[in-house]
Structure formats: C-alpha cells, structure tokens
Amino acid sequence: MTALLPRRGLAQILALIVILAVDRVVSPQFFDLRLQDGRLFGSLIDVLNRGTPVALLSLGMVLVIATRGIDLSVGAVMAISGAIAASLADSHSLAVVLAAALGAGLICGLWNGFLVAVLGMQPIVATLILMVAGRGIAQLITEGRIVTFSSPDLVWFGNGSILGLPVSVAIALGMLILTGAVVRGSALGLLIEATGGNARASELAGVGTRAMILAVYVWCGVCAALAGVIAAADIMGADANNAGLWLELDAILAVVIGGTSLFGGRFSLVLAVLGALIIQTMNTGILLSGYPPEFNLLVKAVVVLAVLLLQSPKLSGFADVVTRLRRTKA
Amino acid sequence: MKGLPPVLITAIVLVAGFALCAMQFPNIASTRVVGNLLTDNAFLGIVATGMTFVIISGGIDLSVGSVIGFTTVFVALAIERWGMPPLVAFVAILALSAAFGAAMGAVIHVFDLPPFIVTLAGMFLARGASFLLSTESVPITAPVYSTVSDFALRLPGGGRLTAVAIIMLAIVIGGALLLQLTRFGANVYALGGSRATASLMGVAVGRMTVKIYMLSSLLAGIAGIVFSFYTSAGYSLSAVGVELDTIAAVVIGGTLLTGGQGSVIGTFLGVLIQGMIQTYINFDGTLSSWWTKIATGVLLFAFIALQQGLVALARRPVAKRAGAVS
Numbered sequence: 002m003t004a005l006l007p008r009r010g011l012a013q014i015l016a017l018i019v020i021l022a023v024d025r026v027v028s029p030q031f032f033d034l035r036l037q038d039g040r041l042f043g044s045l046i047d048v049l050n051r052g053t054p055v056a057l058l059s060l061g062m063v064l065v066i067a068t069r070g071i072d073l074s075v076g077a078v079m080a081i082s083g084a085i086a087a088s089l090a091d092s093h094s095l096a097v098v099l100a101a102a103l104g105a106g107l108i109c110g111l112w113n114g115f116l117v118a119v120l121g122m123q124p125i126v127a128t129l130i131l132m133v134a135g136r137g138i139a140q141l142i143t144e145g146r147i148v149t150f151s152s153p154d155l156v157w158f159g160n161g162s163i164l165g166l167p168v169s170v171a172i173a174l175g176m177l178i179l180t181g182a183v184v185r186g187s188a189l190g191l192l193i194e195a196t197g198g199n200a201r202a203s204e205l206a207g208v209g210t211r212a213m214i215l216a217v218y219v220w221c222g223v224c225a226a227l228a229g230v231i232a233a234a235d236i237m238g239a240d241a242n243n244a245g246l247w248l249e250l251d252a253i254l255a256v257v258i259g260g261t262s263l264f265g266g267r268f269s270l271v272l273a274v275l276g277a278l279i280i281q282t283m284n285t286g287i288l289l290s291g292y293p294p295e296f297n298l299l300v301k302a303v304v305v306l307a308v309l310l311l312q313s314p315k316l317s318g319f320a321d322v323v324t325r326l327r328r329t330k331a
Numbered sequence: 332m333k334g335l336p337p338v339l340i341t342a343i344v345l346v347a348g349f350a351l352c353a354m355q356f357p358n359i360a361s362t363r364v365v366g367n368l369l370t371d372n373a374f375l376g377i378v379a380t381g382m383t384f385v386i387i388s389g390g391i392d393l394s395v396g397s398v399i400g401f402t403t404v405f406v407a408l409a410i411e412r413w414g415m416p417p418l419v420a421f422v423a424i425l426a427l428s429a430a431f432g433a434a435m436g437a438v439i440h441v442f443d444l445p446p447f448i449v450t451l452a453g454m455f456l457a458r459g460a461s462f463l464l465s466t467e468s469v470p471i472t473a474p475v476y477s478t479v480s481d482f483a484l485r486l487p488g489g490g491r492l493t494a495v496a497i498i499m500l501a502i503v504i505g506g507a508l509l510l511q512l513t514r515f516g517a518n519v520y521a522l523g524g525s526r527a528t529a530s531l532m533g534v535a536v537g538r539m540t541v542k543i544y545m546l547s548s549l550l551a552g553i554a555g556i557v558f559s560f561y562t563s564a565g566y567s568l569s570a571v572g573v574e575l576d577t578i579a580a581v582v583i584g585g586t587l588l589t590g591g592q593g594s595v596i597g598t599f600l601g602v603l604i605q606g607m608i609q610t611y612i613n614f615d616g617t618l619s620s621w622w623t624k625i626a627t628g629v630l631l632f633a634f635i636a637l638q639q640g641l642v643a644l645a646r647r648p649v650a651k652r653a654g655a656v657s
Contacts, residue, residue: 071447120636120639121639121643122635122639123588123589125391125447125588126582126588126635127635129575129578129579129631130628130631130632130635131628132575133575133579133624133627133628133631134624134625134627134628134629134631135628136621136624137621137622137623137624137625137628138625140619140621140624141621141625144619145619145621241621250451250454250455253448253451257448263445263447263448264445293462293466295459295462295463295466296459296463297459298455298456298458298459298462299455299456299459299460299463300459301455301459302452302453302455302456302459305448305451305452305455306438306452309442309444309448309449309452310442
C-alpha cells in the first residue's frame with residue numbers, strides 16, 4: 002500500500018505490453034521516436050499525448066469510485082472549463098484564464114460533492130444533473146458557437162514541450178505525482194478507501210466521510226477542468242457540443258481496467274492511468290491498422306465485458322473453487 | 332408519504348407550466364401544437380416506458396439510445412439494400428433487440444454485476460455495431476413509410492394525431508396496465524424494494540431481471556422503428572444521448588431512482604414536460620436550444636431533491652426508534 006505501484010498491476014502491465022506488441026506488428030514504425038525542435042515525435046508520444054485527457058479524468062474518477070461513487074459529469078465539466086478558457090484566452094492573462102477555468106471545475110465538483118455528501122443523493126443521479134445541464138451551461142458561455150483563440154500562452158498547453166515531452170503529458174505526469182504524494186503520502190488514501198469500503202463503519206470509527214466524499218468530487222472536478230483546458234488548447238478552440246463527449250465513459254472504463262472495483266474500496270492511481278493508456282494504445286492501434294475507427298467502440302465493449310467478468314464476484318468464487326479442487330487433487 | 336404523491340406534483344408542474352406557456356403564447360394551447368408535441372416525442376415516450384420498468388426494479392439501462400440508433404440503421408439497410416419486406420425487417424429487429432436485452436439481463440444476474448456498467452458495455456456494443464453496418468445516413472423509400480407518415484387522425488382545431496403518436500399512446504397505456512395490474516408488474520416493484528426480500532417471497536429474480544431488460548430493449552427497438560418512421564432514414568448517430576433524456580423523463584415523472592416506486596403515467600408526464608420546454612423554446616425563437624438542457628437539469632435537481640426529502644420524511648420515525656433502542 003505504501004508504493005505507488007502495487008504488485009497487483011501485473012495483469013494491466015501485461016495487457017499493455019501485448020497491445021503494444023500488436024501495434025508494432027500492425028505498424029512497424031510504432032516504436033520510432035525522433036527529436037525535432039526539442040520535442041519528441043512518434044506514435045508512442047502520440048499515444049501519451051492523446052491519452053492525456055482521459056488519464057487526467059481517471060485520476061479524479063478513481064478517487065470518486067474508491068468512495069463507492071461515480072462522476073458522470075466530467076465530460077460536461079471539460080466542456081465548461083474549455084469554454085471559459087477559450088473565451089477568456091485572448092483578453093486576459095494566462096493566470097486569470099487558468100484560475101477561472103479550474104475554479105469552474107472546483108465549483109462543479111463542490112456542487113456534485115454537496116449533492117452526494119450533504120443531501121445524500123445517489124452518485125449516479127447527483128452527477129447526472131450536471132451531465133445534462135453542464136453542456137447547456139458550456140453552450141451558454143460560448144453562445145452556441147465554436148470559440149477559437151490564438152493566445153500563445155494557452156496554445157502552449159496544446160503544442161509546447163517540457164524536456165522533450167509534450168506539455169500536456171508533463172502536466173498529467175505532474176498531476177499523477179501530486180495526487181499520489183497527497184493521497185498515499187498521508188493517511189488520506191486509507192481514509193478514502195475506508196469510506197468506500199463501508200461508509201457507516203468508517204463514520205463510527207471517526208473518519209470524516211462527508212469531508213472525504215466532498216473532497217474527492219472537488220478533486221475530480223479540478224482534474225476534469227484541467228483536461229478541458231488541455232483539450233481546448235489542443236484544438237485552439239472550444240466546442241461546447243463535442244468537447245469531452247463520452248469521455249466520462251472512457252474515464253470510468255480506465256478506472257475499471259485499472260482494477261479498482263465499482264463497489265468502492267481499494268484503488269490505485271497508477272493503474273487507473275495505465276488503464277487510460279491501454280485504451281488509447283488500442284485506439285491508436287486500430288487507427289494505424291487501417292480499420293475504420295468505428296471498430297473502437299466494439300473493441301471497447303469487448304474489453305469492458307472481459308474486465309467485468311474477471312472482476313465479477315461470482316466468477317472469482319468459481320476460480321477459487323477450481324483452485325481448491327486442484328489442490329485437493331494434488 | 333401519501334400526502335402528495337410525486338406523480339401529482341409532476342402533473343401540477345405540467346399543467347402550471349403549460350398554463351404559463353399558453354399565457355405568453357396563446358397559440359400553444361391548440362390541438363395542432365399538442366399533436367406535434369406527441370409526434371415529436373413519440374420515440375422518447377416509448378423508450379421511457381421501458382426505462383420506467385428498469386428503474387423501478389432498481390436497475391438502469393444506458394444502452395437504449397444505441398439500440399434506437401442500431402434499429403434505424405438495420406431497418407433502413409434491411410429494406411433498402413437487402414430487399415426485405417418492411418414487416419419482416421421489423422420482426423427481425425425486434426427479435427434481435429429483445430435478445431440483446433435478455434443477454435444484458437442475464438449477464439447482470441448471472442455474474443452479479445452492476446447494471447450501470449453492463450448496459451454501458453451494451454451501449455458501446457450496439458453503437459459500434461451500427462457504425463459497422465453503415466456510417467452514412469440511409470434514406471428509406473419503402474411505400475409503407477409514406478403511408479404511415481401520412482396517416483393521421485384529425486383532431487378538432489386542425490391538429491393531427493399521427494400514427495407514431497398513436498403507437499406511443501398505446502404503448503404507454505399498455506405499459507401502465509402491465510405495471511399496475513399484472514403479477515409481472517408487482518414483481519418489478521418487489522425487485523426494486525429489495526432483491527433479497529423479493530427472492531425470499533418466491534420471485535424468480537433471475538428470470539425477472541432478464542425479462543425486464545428484454546422489455547426495455549424491445550421497447551427501444553420499437554422506438555427505433557418509430558424514429559425511422561419519423562425521419563424516413565436510418566443513421567448510426569441517431570438518438571445519441573437519448574438515454575439521458577429518458578432517465579430524466581422517468582425521474583421527473585416521480586419514479587424513485589433507487590427503485591421500488593414510480594409509474595408509467597408519471598413518466599409519460601415527464602416526457603410531456605420535456606416536450607413542453609422544447610416547444611416553448613421553439614415558440615420564443617430568441618432562446619437557444621441549449622436552454623432545454625439547463626431547464627431539464629434544473630427540473631431533474633428539483634425532483635430528485637423532492638424525492639430525497641420525501642424519503643427522509645418517511646424514514647424519520649424508524650430512525651428515531653432505532654436510536655432509542657441503542
């Protein structure tokens with residue numbers, strides 16, 4: 002529990018290696034990297050770059066799911082923060098733009114957290130409200146248009162580089178380390194897991210479950226807002242209709258692939274991000290292989306089902322029986 | 332709890348909202364507008380009827396929008412490219428969607444998985460399959476389609492009650508009767524109240540789960556056919572996000588999202604409220620369509636908060652007694 006990368010990540014790492022190998026077969030130059038203008042280019046970097054929004058979302062989502070919750074509104078929050086960033090970018094300084102966009106994410110997270118922790122609503126229902134209304138709010142901000150901007154400061158988030166890595170990737174890495182340090186460097190992670198494991202027992206044991214739940218939704222909102230800013234910077238504009246559309250599902254999928262149970266409890270930040278990378282590696286592989294991108298959804302569906310069946314309490318019980326039978330035979 | 336049932340509140344909101352709209356735009360209160368409202372929301376009403384069963388039983392079905400999309404593409408291709416007679420195509424797609432729902436229900440029950448994530452996989456699967464069939468919009472030119480589109484009962488005042496609206500009304504009434512008057516309906520409520528209790532009372536939980544999701548997907552299939560009548564085309568991206576509108580309609584209609592309580596009539600009123608907001612925005616002309624989403628979100632919040640309050644009120648005496656004992 003102390004290390005960021007637990008031993009149980011083996012299946013995910015193997016899956017990633019297998020998919021990477023398949024990608025290599027499909028596209029022989031998959032692992033080629035070249036340095037140009039102080040920034041690395043290549044399919045691998047592409048995977049990291051495109052995987053960033055989902056990786057950021059999954060960082061927040063994994064904490065929410067660990068408390069036995071779910072946040073359906075992250076895609077809408079991305080649209081809101083992207084819309085705010087894009088409409089302020091050309092008239093305000095970068096600090097103001099970022100503060101406004103991330104502040105919006107914080108408020109969205111507070112709203113979700115308030116509904117779940119204080120009013121005691123079911124997380125699916127509580128976050129459904131913002132999922133439905135959020136995209137409307139984003140369109141209100143952009144007045145229904147696709148807002149474009151040219152502010153070099155903000156564009157840097159989309160195409161700049163730090164130490165050869167794209168800025169967005171560096172940010173995601175930084176967020177992973179920051180979240181990991183805060184959550185695992187203190188008892189916070191354990192308290193979150195306790196809340197998800199059994200909220201009532203934790204409450205009786207003195208864990209401030211309400212504060213925990215509120216905090217994870219706020220963090221999830223901030224992560225989503227950051228993903229929204231990066232997505233907007235990437236296309237130098239904000240499209241309230243399509244920014245972050247269906248990404249909440251990808252984020253949930255990433256967390257589930259990362260082995261965190263939807264029933265709350267134990268979670269792993271690194272594995273959730275790894276899950277996001279697995280999804281993106283599959284997407285890129287399908288694109289490179291020349292199959293129509295429509296295959297993505299089918300492949301995703303199969304992966305969800307496979308992971309679910311592996312996690313299923315019934316099936317793991319079955320596996321236990323099998324191993325026990327084998328042992329008795331031996 | 333019995334003071335003011337949620338359905339009544341939904342009805343009051345609908346009537347009051349309609350009165351407000353009619354005060355501002357007197358033309359709204361005409362059979363023509365109401366007829367169009369029923370036609371435009373026919374597919375939503377049908378699919379929401381199925382969703383009501385699922386949600387009352389304590390589940391959720393996120394795949395309905397994708398099933399509608401798949402149905403429109405399948406029907407269009409079957410009639411236009413594969414030369415199937417329309418009726419055969421309808422039967423085929425309804426059998427297919429019913430089997431799809433049954434499969435989801437079976438996975439949910441057998442592997443004891445959350446319905447949310449299983450139907451999410453179903454949503455990906457159905458949408459992906461419709462993309463595979465065709466990514467382009469396929470127009471349907473079969474004569475049945477123009478016959479059905481042209482058919483309408485004349486209402487006094489120039490309104491038209493179209494065939495799709497009639498289908499929707501029939502399904503809503505049928506669904507309400509099924510839920511209120513049959514053993515199947517009683518079992519749905521029992522499942523939503525508590526699966527363990529229902530099982531102890533002798534409800535075949537597994538079979539019921541399969542049947543409920545089968546019903547939902549079957550109605551989504553019918554909604555897909557109705558949608559294809561409405562647009563005379565099959566398109567793999569049609570009805571994206573309809574699952575959200577559907578869930579919103581069910582909740583606004585007073586169904587408890589935790590299951591155990593609700594009604595098809597309430598859902599129907601919820602669909603009408605959403606349609607009314609859309610109509611108002613169309614009439615106003617200056618408001619943009621995104622206000623629909625915001626208004627729906629606000630209504631959702633209001634109704635969920637109301638339910639939360641009602642549930643808290645209902646539980647209060649029990650909680651006190653438990654506190655006194657310990």
